[in-house]
Structures are given as structure tokens and as C-alpha cells.
Amino acid sequence: MKQSKRAGWFVALLMMLGGCGESTLPAVDQPERARADGDIAHWQPLPLAPVPAPEVQALREQLLGADPTDPRAVKLWWVGVSSFIASMGGHLFLLDAWEPIGIQAGYVPITRAQLADLKPEAILIGHGHFDHAADAGEIAARSGAVLVGGDSVCAKARERAQQVENAQNFACVSLGNQNTPGAGSVQQIQLWSDMPPITVIQHLHSAADPGDLLAGGRPLLYVPEVLSYLQHLNTDPRVTLRFLGSLADDGGVGEPQGGTWAYHLRIGDFSLLWHDSAGALGEDNATAQRMRQAFADLPGCVDVQLGALVGFGLLTSGLRDPLAYVDVVRPHVTLPNHHDAWLPLLGGGAAAYEGQWRAALATLVYPPELDYLRDPQDYLRARVYAVDDPRWKIPPPGSRCDPAQNV
Numbered sequence: 001m002k003q004s005k006r007a008g009w010f011v012a013l014l015m016m017l018g019g020c021g022e023s024t025l026p027a028v029d030q031p032e033r034a035r036a037d038g039d040i041a042h043w044q045p046l047p048l049a050p051v052p053a054p055e056v057q058a059l060r061e062q063l064l065g066a067d068p069t070d071p072r073a074v075k076l077w078w079v080g081v082s083s084f085i086a087s088m089g090g091h092l093f094l095l096d097a098w099e100p101i102g103i104q105a106g107y108v109p110i111t112r113a114q115l116a117d118l119k120p121e122a123i124l125i126g127h128g129h130f131d132h133a134a135d136a137g138e139i140a141a142r143s144g145a146v147l148v149g150g151d152s153v154c155a156k157a158r159e160r161a162q163q164v165e166n167a168q169n170f171a172c173v174s175l176g177n178q179n180t181p182g183a184g185s186v187q188q189i190q191l192w193s194d195m196p197p198i199t200v201i202q203h204l205h206s207a208a209d210p211g212d213l214l215a216g217g218r219p220l221l222y223v224p225e226v227l228s229y230l231q232h233l234n235t236d237p238r239v240t241l242r243f244l245g246s247l248a249d250d251g252g253v254g255e256p257q258g259g260t261w262a263y264h265l266r267i268g269d270f271s272l273l274w275h276d277s278a279g280a281l282g283e284d285n286a287t288a289q290r291m292r293q294a295f296a297d298l299p300g301c302v303d304v305q306l307g308a309l310v311g312f313g314l315l316t317s318g319l320r321d322p323l324a325y326v327d328v329v330r331p332h333v334t335l336p337n338h339h340d341a342w343l344p345l346l347g348g349g350a351a352a353y354e355g356q357w358r359a360a361l362a363t364l365v366y367p368p369e370l371d372y373l374r375d376p377q378d379y380l381r382a383r384v385y386a387v388d389d390p391r392w393k394i395p396p397p398g399s400r401c402d403p404a405q406n407v
């Protein structure tokens with residue numbers, strides 16, 4: 001409030017100095033929202049997708065293929081861990097922002113500089129741990145993309161943006177923090193003026209709960225990938241330093257200070273749910289109940305679910321938590337993420353979990369179609385969903401939208 005008052009005085013002063021009316025005011029290239037952080041209530045929707053500069057379009061086509069932002073399709077390109085490039089309604093944006101480097105380098109065939117050069121319009125952050133958001137500030141500052149995430153994610157991004165030369169202005173929309181509005185809460189954000197609002201559910205980060213072992217839970221046993229790390233070993237000390245400097249982002253390994261957020265995006269009859277972690281949904285307490293309700297009640301349900309498969313819960317309760325998300329959401333199609341070889345041992349590589357994940361899904365009453373992403377071959381390999389595919393008109397079986405569930 002103080003700032004806008006000050007800005008008002010400044011404008012008035014300019015008008016006086018200029019000696020005449022509006023025509024002498026300096027051109028304002030960014031609206032107020034592009035400068036000020038704030039919550040959803042203070043957000044003004046972005047306009048239609050900007051026409052990309054020729055070199056941006058050329059890079060998009062080189063990395064993503066022909067017509068990457070065809071508005072008749074929703075397209076997704078996996079770029080490691082839970083990060084995706086997404087195209088929807090003609091808009092190009094990012095889900096999470098981290099180039100998987102540190103112990104390794106060059107395993108994912110795209111750099112953070114290229115992610116920025118694609119000029120995404122927005123970056124949606126699921127939570128602020130380094131493997132999801134460490135590059136958010138740099139990419140936002142290089143591209144001007146709007147950042148959406150917890151308030152500590154905004155703060156960290158602003159800090160990192162200061163290291164970027166010729167940093168661009170970017171807006172950050174804060175969803176809240178670890179306790180506010182709280183797990184199970186539902187918010188809606190009209191990110192773009194020409195798209196339906198995005199529904200954001202606050203949920204919980206995965207956690208290793210020793211109590212689960214006492215209650216009969218088992219760690220998931222798997223044979224982790226080793227070779228890829230040796231083949232892509234990082235030898236640049238600057239990369240190592242940068243990696244080490246990000247390890248404690250947003251509170252380190254516990255529940256992120258900036259909260260954990262799932263995003264539900266819609267266009268036409270198609271809907272996409274993306275969540276980059278999977279906390280426990282199974283405990284019969286009020287919070288778990290609220291979260292389950294929020295996921296089950298998503299408007300139009302979920303056609304495609306991009307869900308985190310690997311998390312700390314694997315150590316004490318196997319695949320219980322990621323499976324619970326699939327069971328409560330009941331999508332048409334599910335794709336796993338966070339299961340590639342991104343960190344030795346914890347990142348076992350997709351192949352390490354495939355058999356057990358297929359077996360787990362087969363135990364569900366309503367098993368969805370599984371599109372199992374594999375590293376490294378599925379990095380940057382487009383998943384394309386035609387918006388007018390009649391399949392999306394059919395409510396996913398067993399979901400809240402299925403009329404058979406409401407008789």
C-alpha cells in the first residue's frame with residue numbers, strides 16, 4: 001500500500017515536471033502486478049500468449065518439435081525429476097524448474113539456460129526443495145516468466161535472480177506457506193485470461209514415518225541405477241558448489257517451509273493434475289480427510305495425472321502413498337515422475353520401480369492406463385493429448401464424475 005502511494009506521488013511529480021497531461025508520462029512496459037509479489041487476490045490474469053520472437057520459436061521447434069504450442073493439443077515434455085515443459089491453450093510454461101545436476105551433469109538433454117530461452121510464460125512450483133525449484137529464480141529472471149509457488153519460493157527466487165546479469169522483471173504469486181492456508185485447502189488462480197482457472201490443492205510432502213514400519217510397513221526394495229551417474233559424472237567444481245548451495249532450500253528434507261502444492265489445469269474437456277510429491281493420504285485424521293476430499297472433488301475430475309512416484313515414504317511404507325493418490329484421483333491415464341536417476345540411491349532410475357509400480361496399480365479397483373516414463377529416453381519426448389479427443393468427454397471410471405458413483 002505504501003509503495004503504491006509513493007508511486008502515485010512519483011507519477012504526480014512527473015506530471016508536474018512535465019507541465020502537461022498523460023502524454024508525457026514515461027511508458028510503463030509492465031503493469032503493477034509484474035513488479036509486486038502478492039497472493040492470488042492481488043493477481044491480474046495474463047493476457048493472450050505473446051507471439052514468440054523468431055529465435056525463440058526456432059529454439060522451441062528445435063527442442064520440442066513442430067508447432068509446440070498448437071492450441072488444439074496439450075503437450076508435455078519431461079525434463080527430469082518432476083519438471084516438465086507444458087503447452088496448453090497456446091501457452092508455454094514450466095512445471096517445476098531444476099536442471100538435474102550436481103553429482104552428475106548432462107544427463108537430461110536440456111540446460112536451465114535453454115529452459116529460460118524457450119521463454120516460458122509461467123513457472124508453477126510444486127514445492128521449494130532444490131530438486132524442484134533451485135533454478136526457478138534464474139529462469140524467471142532470464143525469461144520474465146511469472147512464478148507461482150509458496151512465499152519462501154518467491155523469496156529464494158528473488159535472491160537467486162540477483163546473480164543474473166540483465167535480470168528481467170518477473171512477478172511471483174504466493175500461494176501461502178507450510179501452515180497457511182493449510183493442507184487440504186483449495187485455491188483457484190486465473191493465471192491466464194483465456195484459460196479456465198487453475199485449481200491448487202495444498203497437500204503434504206512425502207515423509208519417512210518410522211511408525212509405518214512398526215505398523216507393518218515395508219521399505220521398497222529396488223536395484224538402483226549406478227551406471228548413468230558414472231557416465232555423466234560432473235567434474236566442474238562450480239556446478240558442485242552451486243548444487244551444494246541449494247541443498248538446504250526451503251528447509252531441506254522436511255516439509256517445505258513454502259508448502260506443497262498440486263495443480264489442476266483444464267482446457268475444454270481435458271484436465272491435467274500435476275503433483276511433485278506424495279505425502280501420506282491414508283491416515284484417518286481431519287487433514288488427510290480434507291486432502292482426499294479436495295483431490296476427489298476436482299472440477300471435471302482428472303484425465304491425466306502426473307504424480308510423484310518416489311519420495312521418502314518409500315523407505316517406510318513402500319508405494320502406499322503414491323498409490324493412494326492414484327486411487328483417490330482415479331484418472332484415465334497416469335504418468336509417474338520423480339523416479340529417474342537424479343541423485344545416487346534415492347533416485348533409482350525409472351527401470352528400478354517399473355515392475356513394482358505396475359503390480360501396485362493392478363491392485364486398484366479402478367486401475368488407470370499407465371504411461372510409464374523412462375529415463376533417459378523419455379526426456380523431451382512429447383506426450384500429446386488432443387483437446388477434442390472424445391475420450392475426455394467420458395468421466396474417468398470410478399471417479400466422482402462417473403455417474404455410476406452417484407446412484
Ligand SMILES: [Zn+2]
Nearest residue numbers: 129131132338
Ligand atoms: Zn524432490
